[in-house]
Amino acid sequence: MIDGFIALYIFMLAAFVGHEIIGRVPSILHTPLMSGSNFVHGIVLVGAMVALGRADTTLELIIGFIGVFLGAGNAVGGYVVTERMLEMFKSSNKKSP
Amino acid sequence: MSEFISMRSVIEASYFIAAILFIFGLKRMSSPVTARGGIIWAGAGMIVATLVTFLFPGMSNYPLMMVAIFIGGVLAWISGKKVAMTDMPQMIALYNGMGGGAAAAIAAVELLGGEDHGLVFGILAVLGGMIGAVSFSGSLIAFSKLQGLMKSIFRFGGQQIFNLFLLIVTIILAGVIVSQHGDITLVVVFFVLALILGVTMTLPIGGADMPVVISLYNALTGLAVAFEGFVLQNAAMIIAGTVVGAAGTLLTQLMAKAMNRSLANVLFSGFGDEPGEASEMTGSMKSIEASDVGVMMAFANKVLIVPGYGMAVAQAQHKVWELTQLLIGRGVDVKFAIHPVAGRMPGHMNVLLAEAGVPYDIIYDEDEINAEFATADVALVIGANDVVNPVARTDPASPIYGMPILNADHAKNVIVIKRGQGAGFSGIENALFFLDQTRMLYGDGQEMSSQLIQAVKSL
Numbered sequence: 001m002i003d004g005f006i007a008l009y010i011f012m013l014a015a016f017v018g019h020e021i022i023g024r025v026p027s028i029l030h031t032p033l034m035s036g037s038n039f040v041h042g043i044v045l046v047g048a049m050v051a052l053g054r055a056d057t058t059l060e061l062i063i064g065f066i067g068v069f070l071g072a073g074n075a076v077g078g079y080v081v082t083e084r085m086l087e088m089f090k091s092s093n094k095k096s097p
Numbered sequence: 098m099s100e101f102i103s104m105r106s107v108i109e110a111s112y113f114i115a116a117i118l119f120i121f122g123l124k125r126m127s128s129p130v131t132a133r134g135g136i137i138w139a140g141a142g143m144i145v146a147t148l149v150t151f152l153f154p155g156m157s158n159y160p161l162m163m164v165a166i167f168i169g170g171v172l173a174w175i176s177g178k179k180v181a182m183t184d185m186p187q188m189i190a191l192y193n194g195m196g197g198g199a200a201a202a203i204a205a206v207e208l209l210g211g212e213d214h215g216l217v218f219g220i221l222a223v224l225g226g227m228i229g230a231v232s233f234s235g236s237l238i239a240f241s242k243l244q245g246l247m248k249s250i251f252r253f254g255g256q257q258i259f260n261l262f263l264l265i266v267t268i269i270l271a272g273v274i275v276s277q278h279g280d281i282t283l284v285v286v287f288f289v290l291a292l293i294l295g296v297t298m299t300l301p302i303g304g305a306d307m308p309v310v311i312s313l314y315n316a317l318t319g320l321a322v323a324f325e326g327f328v329l330q331n332a333a334m335i336i337a338g339t340v341v342g343a344a345g346t347l348l349t350q351l352m353a354k355a356m357n358r359s360l361a362n363v364l365f366s367g368f369g370d371e372p373g374e375a376s377e378m379t380g381s382m383k384s385i386e387a388s389d390v391g392v393m394m395a396f397a398n399k400v401l402i403v404p405g406y407g408m409a410v411a412q413a414q415h416k417v418w419e420l421t422q423l424l425i426g427r428g429v430d431v432k433f434a435i436h437p438v439a440g441r442m443p444g445h446m447n448v449l450l451a452e453a454g455v456p457y458d459i460i461y462d463e464d465e466i467n468a469e470f471a472t473a474d475v476a477l478v479i480g481a482n483d484v485v486n487p488v489a490r491t492d493p494a495s496p497i498y499g500m501p502i503l504n505a506d507h508a509k510n511v512i513v514i515k516r517g518q519g520a521g522f523s524g525i526e527n528a529l530f531f532l533d534q535t536r537m538l539y540g541d542g543q544e545m546s547s548q549l550i551q552a553v554k555s556l
Contacts, residue, residue: 079143
């Protein structure tokens with residue numbers, strides 16, 4: 001059970017991690033990075049799946065379905081556009097890794 | 098029962114691995130050298146987390162789930178593959194809005210379901226749902242504005258007060274829902290209000306400020322996902338959501354700073370509401386022919402290219418890169434100078450140049466390159482306007498006063514490729530165009546770049 005102070009600790013540490021990651025990023029990567037973080041919160045798909053999996057009434061089923069649909073769109077779309085952008089970043093001296 | 102427990106451990110362990118992959122993936126994405134690998138790491142994390150969720154105990158509705166994933170995934174895949182690089186900002190807004198909507202949907206199912214999770218979880222579910230719904234409708238408005246589906250900035254008297262009122266009513270309703278669990282009507286009204294709030298918050302914000310708003314909604318969706326993660330006791334959602342929430346907030350601040358705007362300024366006032374009395378321009382704009390510019394650049398020691406969104410609109414980036422290669426072949430030192438807000442959002446211009454094949458190590462940020470303009474023989478400004486306007490340094494009455502600009506006016510010669518004589522995006526006259534060392538090359542960006550290529554080739 002993730003509860004009370006444990007939850008707060010997780011929240012705080014994760015917030016620090018997020019802050020640190022972006023801290024010194026060059027502005028050339030702002031757009032791809034925003035897109036990348038947009039992809040990462042596509043994890044909401046997992047929660048939507050659980051919500052739909054537990055839904056009973058018709059209304060819950062409909063909302064759950066919409067949730068999974070939207071979550072899948074977030075995850076897949078976020079990945080595709082981020083990957084397309086980052087794929088193009090090349091250095092002049094060597095091929096991209 | 099023990100089978101259940103071990104299944105849970107497998108799921109938890111997988112989520113743990115996914116969280117690690119997300120964090121390291123994002124870390125790798127913050128450097129251009131490793132960025133490509135970063136998204137693949139994060140993608141692997143997403144696949145692990147999604148697959149393992151099918152094993153969750155006590156779930157049903159699998160066929161429905163797969164259909165939803167299939168439809169959402171395929172639609173997003175196709176649209177993501179098809180979208181032009183210039184339209185990337187609004188596409189990110191759209192996918193972000195979907196995430197916010199999904200978070201709101203989770204909250205709705207949890208709030209409608211009879212299960213009472215207790216006060217704290219109730220509050221988190223309602224808050225996450227509200228933020229998610231605001232992010233959903235707000236992002237859709239941002240998308241339609243940037244996509245050009247919706248042109249005007251929509252304002253009415255007392256809009257701020259109306260929004261504040263709406264916010265308060267929504268929060269009160271949220272409180273009622275937390276205390277009285279499971280009232281369908283209340284939940285529906287609550288979500289409708291939250292959706293309206295997202296719309297009315299975003300409507301008055303102009304297109305130029307949209308990137309900051311999209312970034313803000315991105316952070317908000319992250320937060321909503323984290324809150325719903327607490328409600329569902331899902332560690333992967335909590336960690337990924339919080340990381341994005343924090344990273345997104347910082348990114349939003351960096352963007353606002355690069356545009357010389359505070360976040361409050363973006364959200365609560367319109368750009369150019371009270372246009373200051375900008376001083377009249379003296380002198381005249383002097384035009385030049387492409388062949389002369391070709392000679393000038395071919396025999397220069399150092400050429401700095403300042404691209405703007407206009408270049409991308411004219412689809413001239415490929416021609417500009419061809420020209421750059423020709424000049425480099427002749428021994429000219431060519432560099433690209435990028436203003437933080439060139440393009441539609443910070444870093445957008447880098448993406449557009451990267452698409453044309455320009456290597457990132459000849460592309461420089463404003464602080465890296467600004468000192469070099471003084472030693473440059475030619476500054477070629479193509480499709481950029483406000484970001485090279487010296488008025489930002491000199492005229493306190495100008496709306497862009499104080500905005501950091503590229504010092505193109507310090508170069509020995511300034512060539513401006515421009516369609517016509519009109520003012521820039523913000524409608525401000527550009528003092529750079531009237532300087533003695535400035536020559537205007539009137540015409541379409543792509544057409545003029547081709548002419549420049551011909552001019553250099555024929556030498």
